[in-house]
Amino acid sequence: MDDSKKETYSDRFAPLEMNTDAFRELGHELVDRVADFLAALPERPVTTGESPSKIRSLLGESPLPQQGTDAKTLLKETANLLFDHSLFNGHPKFWGYITSSAAPIGILGDFLAATINPNVGAWNLSPVASEIERQTIKWIAEMVGYPVDCGGLLVSGGNMANFVGFLAGRYAKAGWDVRAIGQSSPEAKRLRVYASAETHTWINKAADMFGLGTDSIRWIQTDADLRMETDLLKAQIDNDLKSGDKPFLVVGTAGSVSTGVTDPLVEIAKICREYDLWFHADGAYGALAACLPDAESDLKALSEADSVALDPHKWLYAPLEAGCTLVRDSKILRDTFSYQPPYYKFDEVGGEPTIVYNEYGPQNSRGFRALKVWLALKQVGRSGYERMISDDIKLAQELYQLADQHPELQAFSHHLSITTFRYVPEALKQTHEERETYLNQLNTEILTRLQEGGEAFVSNAMIAGKYVLRACIVNFRTNLRDIEALPEIIVRIGRIVHAELQPNH
């Protein structure tokens, strides 16, 4: 090989590399910026409410740059861009949807995870990381009262966590070689899934993606509290069996997305045992509250499920992304997903068996999302989590009482850390029906203004056709003063919107 070629690589030109001094300098600068940002977070708006075109104009529509740019300037400008134009889940007054504040140790954990950058798809590529994930799964199982010898893994979030449980259930219960012939079995089109209408849309996506189709879902009605009616569940299963359908899976929700209610899991578990069905508990939001000594028995009954989905990026306050599936029978989980192609040789190291995580789920290459979860569990222990989760719930209860006592607010529900309520102006003169239509319109507009204004952030739910405001407190930064401020904010916006919507405005 000629000398010019040697020159090209022997001291290779790699513009992405940073020398140690540069990395140290940029890292320290970023830590200072992040620390300042976190300190000032409560004084910032939750979000700026800027329009898409405004945000896009900040980035520009330029094509991929041909030449690079200075990393120091780039990081400084990017940090400022993000600090000034983001919505912050970590803000003390963020209570929208179900995304938690990110634990600072989780932020540092993600930094360290990206440094090591192990591929946790295979043990020999990630020895400590795989074992940390294994320990994390065990600790999570322990925390929610699930058998610690279960199978399990971390995934991207609630949808994926539920998908893994769903697929394990299909594999276990189909009764034919579902991996080889899929839904081509004559029975396959008769597979039936049971879920309440309050189930999160993951169930639609699952039935659709995995080839059953959403028509395979039997939507079971809920009671006044939006809990699944188990009498109707049983009747539907009986009915389906009579007509030759093949029930295989019941979803029970532990903490629904709308109101935080938990389905009657004790009864669902019983029915699943009776009919030999797979019991999947969607505890993406609520499962972790099962760690509380006074958790209700239906929540604790997720320990009876064949599979459980739960999200460390919700009630373990991990930064996104961290979902988790637990499956009672580890072998079923592995048999649902394992392939061993000729180019992999992963099953043992030094004669000992290893845990090869790509055999337990859909992913092949996998990142080290366990680190942030494991660090937080170690930092505060079970007692720390019990305290924070329990206080989130108490704050939501407090909000319910404040709304209930306020003459212009109507409280609807409080389950776990979700409270729903709406603004109702005094002296509304319409008929009942007109009134409901108007209140929906009014509260929709209130929510839009609240969300865009950035003073606080809640989302919405629909309860029996009523559009309600919904605060979900999965936020260790929220304190009582934050909660006490909300009713006044809502009522202030409500009065303005109500005045504007009046015909003679």
Place this chain on the structure above:
Amino acid sequence: MDDSKKETYSDRFAPLEMNTDAFRELGHELVDRVADFLAALPERPVTTGESPSKIRSLLGESPLPQQGTDAKTLLKETANLLFDHSLFNGHPKFWGYITSSAAPIGILGDFLAATINPNVGAWNLSPVASEIERQTIKWIAEMVGYPVDCGGLLVSGGNMANFVGFLAGRYAKAGWDVRAIGQSSPEAKRLRVYASAETHTWINKAADMFGLGTDSIRWIQTDADLRMETDLLKAQIDNDLKSGDKPFLVVGTAGSVSTGVTDPLVEIAKICREYDLWFHADGAYGALAACLPDAESDLKALSEADSVALDPHKWLYAPLEAGCTLVRDSKILRDTFSYQPPYYKFDEVGGEPTIVYNEYGPQNSRGFRALKVWLALKQVGRSGYERMISDDIKLAQELYQLADQHPELQAFSHHLSITTFRYVPEALKQTHEERETYLNQLNTEILTRLQEGGEAFVSNAMIAGKYVLRACIVNFRTNLRDIEALPEIIVRIGRIVHAELQPNH
């Protein structure tokens, strides 16, 4: 409410919170540790080769701690644990499987992403983050020559990226309402997927998970270079059509996992147009090399595909996890995944439409994986990537030549940045068949010792029954001296193992 209650939350006890000074101190300490680690990385072994029981003993088998622990000590001990017992993809001599070294700016990017912690499932929860993902997708499309008005999103990795393309293809080509009735259509069991035997196992997982079953895959034979035989593809499609089957998707691989070869994508694209089939290009590894001016025409033909999977955590050197799917018709991608439940209100902000990423893929909550990719693209620009990718390829070519010239090595293949070769002792006296069996045994043992020894790290491939060593260079830290060292390392281990395996040893 009573005073004791007030005391509980007004200054809330939240052990996961860190005050600014503590965060700053811990952050600076961690930056220093990471900088020192990165500086010393070339002197460390690639991996320690420790046994699972050894690694487990480092963690202990203790249950979830009841009480927490000091964050400063915890972070220090955890960093040391990871530095001392991990495998490092970022090591200059790591060339196993396909995982890249992590760009330092990507490490800092993940730190910043976890700080902001936006949920990039919905635009209003992640205004800048959603737009950064949108721009990243556009830039990636531009880089590989794909239409920039395509749909696309970032996902966890290559499996998921391929799954999204697969599902879009099924939705587009099934010809019935696949989302509602799934594989229950009478035609469903006749759906046929075409892929070569060199296709990565994602195709098995996809066919199986999505309810077609692996029996739906038609494995098309490959030529001597392990490229799909398109005559056989066409013949199989004709045959299937004749017997009433329903071909719908052809997978062409751009950079195979074993040898890095690219299927004849020009011809596959033509066949897909002729038969109205979905053309999915699996470019998880190779697609980004299409940015090179001298890329082969079959690689560039991924621009003809209906969907493309590619991995920024491979040849954009992003830390895990970052996969990406591009779909030519953005509407098809959205229609494949979109649900709009009553509790979401995401479609517009201030009267302008927004991009709501949970409607474009399987996930609902989504992290900000775009940041690390976008920062790296900005830091080095297209020219920087062309240089690094091109040098990776040249180094692999150099390795091929070194192996080819070495009397005790046999070179097999060089495609993109993957080179395969094996150790062959001089003067082997067995018959041909015995010899091949012995060489497989010998090279298997060489690989085990190499991987556990930590001097360098390659993986393996099977080529026509032959077990070969496989170096895949997706590593901007590798220079010519690293590559030049490999043949001597292999031959040294090879001689030892060969001597041990001799009958009179």
